[in-house]
Amino acid sequence: MPETMLLIPGRSSKQGTSLNKGKLGDEYLDITSTVEINADEMVRLGFNSGDRLRLKNHIGEAVVTCVSKKATDLPEGMIFIAYGPTSSRLMESDTAGSGMPLSKHISVEVEKIG
């Protein structure tokens, strides 16, 4: 059964430094397709750091790698990802008349691959 979670894209130091090296570089693509998940939740869902996950919603889907984040630093039910091509694939284009897509509040179904 896929788990429904909230994807929150944001900036990170590594995303910032790697984008200077080039957005077509492996490092940037790596960082922007890695997600953080609460450590306790990882256990509950049977995920291990390094697992490949499929994120899916009505817009599209993407494959990412997960790493565990200290439970105090990331609430359960939330996934953090550094902005980039991966988050784009899941982002709704409707802006509700504001010009701004809902970029930090994306509902996704999460499923381990394989």
Add this chain to the structure above:
Amino acid sequence: MSENVKVVENATCTFCGCVCDDMILTVDMDEKRITKSKNACILGKAWFAEHYIEEDAPVAMIDNRPVSMEEAVEEAARTLVNARFPITYGLSDTTCEAQRQAVAITDTIRGNIDTTTSVCHGPSGIALQGVGESTMTLGEVKNRADLVIYWGGNPAESHPRHFGRYAVTAKGMFTPRGKKDRHVVLVDVRRTPSAPAASQFIQVKPGKDFEVLWALRALVKNRRIDPDIEEETGVSLETMEELVERMKNCRYGVLFFGMGLTMTRGRHFNSGALLALATDLNEYTHFVAKPVRGHGNVTGADNVMSWQTGYPFGVNFSRGFPRFNPGEFTTVDLLAKRDVDAALIVATDPASNFPQAAIDHLANIPVVCLDTKATLTSKLAHVAFRTSTYGINTAGTVYRMDDVPITLRKAFDSPFPNDEEILTAIRKRVRELVLARGQARGATGVSRAAAPLQ
């Protein structure tokens, strides 16, 4: 490393909206690269180190085929003039001088112009238009602020020197002991790496910022709030009451806010609630607020757009004068609705961060792209220019997040032209084409620029 070394003092880092102007750059003039950037943060160091010259990159390409500047300018101008609904987008990572040319081009072709503001603090711009704002330059925070609140932002990772230079540990006129003279609050949905810098962390349930802000406004106005607010928002009434007391009783309070407010449920209502809260607090003390802006000159883009068109972003010239309407003339909407048939993209990479539907349309129309490096956008562009980097190879003006203008110092020359030079050349050619089109159709006066090509 060669012997030919130059040191540039008081240089400016344009990576983020902090626009720190105290860089001491060591430049290897033979290698054409910056080898050391003293005072830079981790992001700034990467910015300076990685913007070296890729000598073998072509100055311009049409459909990924190397061409001369002249050919590319001609093709770019024709592409834009031949379009029925061309858009200009980006502009937050270039100088004001280049931004001015971009607006001029768009005015001439009666296109649509928008900046990355629309997907960053555009909602805060809308909020400003609704409720105003009490704000300040960053030096006031350094000198005066005894209460600093960050809301929905993670400066430790996005603006690493914000704490030290301006707002937390910075020492000023009435804050001689720096952090000891301040109470610092961080409000966010997750405990980010910024939390250790704060005296207090308040965790809000995702998407509930508006509710918390509105409750704080009510408390400031001495209205009663039900304790079940905690269930709704994740923040206890007690925490809110204590924060309100602090806010009312400080000497100079500041609310900094980030995209945790503008990009989530509520968007401009969130920013508006925060700006209104700061305004309300001025009944009790001096209180200010400031969006923490991302790109090095996104604030300059807002300023240039405002002084040239009257509006900060999302501007359409199709009727021969500027009109403003977020949601209609903003780029994500225009692309996703497949309204546009050509795009001039300056110094940004929408193909890597826009919603997929917008990216899909971008791939289907002719794109003219200016960037310092190859990007997903330059890869799909019809005409792609390789440019020099502002603040490294190009002087000019940028505006810090608090609207303070700063002049850039050039570290070393690039073989690639800068955005302003390319845009000025396109502007000149576009004007010739538009006037020639008007004359061919025998139009006169005002209508001349409006006549579409045959």
Add this chain to the structure above:
Amino acid sequence: MTECIQLAGGKVYDPANGIDGEVRDLYVEQGCMVETPSSSPRTIDVSGMVVMPGGVDIHCHIAGPKVNLARKLQPEDHRRDPHPGTEHTRSGAGGTVPSTFATGYRYATLGYTTAMEAAVTPIGARHTIEELHDTPVIDKGFYVLLGNNIFLQQLIRDGRKEEFRQAVAWWVNATKAYTTKLVNPGGDEPWKGKKNSNVKDIDEKSDFIPVSPRQVIDAFVDTVNELGLPHPPHIHCNNLGHSGNFQTTLETMKTAGDRRAHLAHIQFHSYAGELGKNPKSASREIAEYVNDHPNITCDVGQVMFGKSTIMTADAPLAYMLRGFKKGKWVNADTECESGCGIVPFSYQEHIYVHALQWAIGLELFLLSKDPWRIVLSTDHPNGGSFMSYPKLIRLLMDREFRREEIKRVNQKAINSTILNELEREYTLNEIAIITRAGPARALNLSNKGHLGPGADADITIYDEMADKEAMFNAPRYVIKSGALIIEDHEFRRDYYGKLLHTEPGYDESIVAEVRPFFENYYSIEFPNYAVDDSYLHDHEVIATV
């Protein structure tokens, strides 16, 4: 670029040269007025038309950080008033705070060719110059805000007169300003540092830096006159808008003694009555003092009914005005230098205070005995847009029109003034003085405001009409620096005027005094603060006097 032109047969109003409506030919060559041209000119028949020097606005808010914030703040202000582009001109947005292009073109369509932005923070000077560069047709300059500058107030406190003088000169150079501006001196610190309070009395000292507004005013009047800046300190007095403030205004002028000083938007400072109660007119007291003191110049800051935008470095004032309707409000603090407030506003005929302000402005114009020292202004956009100048001119020139307008406003306000008794009508010659020759003289712009040989060829040509509002609304020709910009009411070319600034001498050693303060309390680097020459583009240094 600039042609040789003969303007044939016009009625010339050139008060600086004693020409009052004489029919005569004028010649333009190389951007200047000449006695006789060296080549054969293009002749423009202007017979039956009125020829005047281009207008000079001595006090307006058209460029820089606060103006741009006001633009961003008010899409509703622009939306109803678009400014389409033409083949020659850029498009823009109008309203009370137009875009830069619309500002320049609209000044030109009123026959104005020079305008001075009246309040710029030093740290915002670079921004202001960038905007002025995008403001077409007109020549322009700005006044730099130094009256609440913390470093300068410390020098006043310490009695370091010489260093003060050097530092003022340094700041004028560093910002490329035209003169210094004082706004509610002493008011910033209580506003920012003492929970939004304000200085109330010209002799009240702040606890932080114990100097009074009077000491600040005295120091600037002294120093700016000594430095010989072309225009004296441009003073926005304390207590703007408050009942009874005319006493503060009189005290400010008395502080200047017999030294040159310019009182800005003096209408807003000419109120009698008791603090906190409805104001009354003190126009007689103020006009009398100004009439008797040839060292004083002023601009009126006339209120015109309709939409305006309050934008001021007087932040406490803007907050007070915000209190009436609790509408949107901007406050913007500038480190070590200034405060700022912005409030969208409208003046309404039926409101007592607004009608009184309107009447006081007109009284001041009509009671003034020396048109050379009272300048037409609306403190654009505070009292109303500069676009209302033609209507204001008609109010001054046309008694019958004025009477009709008086009937439409709050009668309680009118009855508390003497406006109904004032029969005076301004002549065209006097209008030429208060809109051109006078402000040019007050600014010491010796090549502007007149049409004698050597003057800048900034010329406006109107069809003579009985309706003076219609006449001043639409000049048939406008020539800027010898270039024919408007011909038969249409733009024929684009043109960008120059920046007017001054460069008083100073001793380089003052930099060593400013720098340590700067390094401690500013947030940018000292070497990045001064505006360098690359921002100048077309410019003219106006000599010190």
